[in-house]
Amino acid sequence: MYTRLHTACPAAPRAWTVELRSQAGQLVLTCLQCPSGGRPVTAASARSAALAHLARHARADLRAPHLRTCHCHERGCGWHRRHRGCAGPIRLLLSCERGGRVWRLADACGACAAATAHAAVVPDTVLAQTPCLPSGGLRRRRTRGPGEHVRVAEILSYLAVALPSDTSAGARLIALQVALRVNAVLRVDLPAGLLRSLRIDSPAACRELERARWLSVVAGPGTEGVALQLRDATLLTQAPARPDRRRAADWALRRGSLARTRGTEPRLQLLGVYLAAYSDPDLGVGLREYDRVVHDCGMPDHRLSRALHDLADNGVLKTWQICPDSGDLHWKLSPGQR
Template identity: 65%
Template sequence: MACERGGRIWRLADACGACAAATTQAAIVPDTMLTAPLRPPPVQPRRPRPSRGPGERVRVGEILSYLAAALPADASAGARLLALQCALRMNAYMRVELRAGLLRSLRIDVVEACHELERARWASVVNGPGALGIAAELRDTTLLAQSPALPDRRRAADWALRTGCPARIGGVEPRLRLSGVYLAAHSDPPSGEGLSECDRIIRDCGLHSHGFHGALSRLTANGVLEEWRICPDSGDVHWTLAQGQCPAVPPSDR
């Protein structure tokens, strides 16, 4: 591009680089590049987080055994169901918040269950029970030794809720639902078969000896168990879950 008449007129012409450089009062117009519009990187599908530590059944079974030692022997099934959810959902500061919808799904007397846990000095309720739920601080530092992966523990808590729901158990009685959760937690998923000591079932589920046979008989009548029996030699209890009574693991965390 060359100028004439003192720069008032400019002429645009094609020329090689050498000619353009030799032309007086000329300026080389640089080549322009059309840049492609920037596009955001493709969104990678989120991979499910791998589970860490024991599975849902093992984790629930371990907490039920822990609660059998941490709570008084006469603690009600409702208090144990509430404590199970608190232990699995607590954060690293041993605090837990349970919303009202979750508490309703437990189908227990939440006020009485909270009083039981406070009398046992296992938990301290700092807010509620109310319309929004409860907030509590757990007082047993033994719980800090469990797996720190909160999403995995929440999955186990959700599994326990589904396993012990009245629609599956066939009744709303907390003792019956707690027993159903225990038996499912100690069953082999593919076959549904389980084995445990009779005394341990009574202790972990808070059952008195006279209520043990009644609870398992009702679970059989309600279609949760296919059969159960006590080995006369060892005293162990053998049972088999009815077909379709092994809840699936949720595909993602809640």
């Protein structure tokens, strides 16, 4: 009697691409992985529809970390500029090509993700059930996943891709709080006290994000605050535990208030939070490509330079310089800003 050996087929790669095509005078969302034809979308809803479709694919194909591979490497690393090779953990990378006509969500290593233009890592933590506590009493909850610096940096990088490039600094600050505080049904309530602490034009910022179809305003803004419904389902794909996200949101608020000077200046708050998130927590030093900072903060080159000068003048930055050879921005936070 002979036994036939059977080798399991490898699982399909976690990489999905959607394209926005003009057909018969209308815009059609087409998925390269779906057998069905495309569906019509409006220009205003195209971005949110593309992100929601990619999120559904990712939620339907959850895998343990050791079963995920760098799909960029598998494709010959043709999605980015040359670098020294694959390295780092496998993360979900959202990338945009052809001016927003093509969107891709795929597993990629940290090195490939860093080398890919117009891309951002989807925050890579998992939803987990709260463990049952023993009858002997309460036990202090451990923080899961990365710390506040990393969480805020990931969200800011993601928003740079998910939001229109001309989104204002005030709207990006609201979006940061929404992304970190949203619950499991994509709903978030921002109290009036939190909105006042941001010192921005909250109604205008919410309307801007609503026009971008990134969220919907359910109630307010008013004396009680504002209730929002997030339309970007990608953030729910791999959502961190909510208490940890709320701590990161509070951390971002504190860093923004330290960077604020001379009244209401959202650009200084945003840049202050960004630089703090990408700084070494102990030494306060940071290094980032200058063009990447311009992209992630949505600031023109001349406005970013002015904001760096202002942060140095008000004591947030101790030093900063742009390397003429590499184009990298080097900075060091003042001791009280770490």
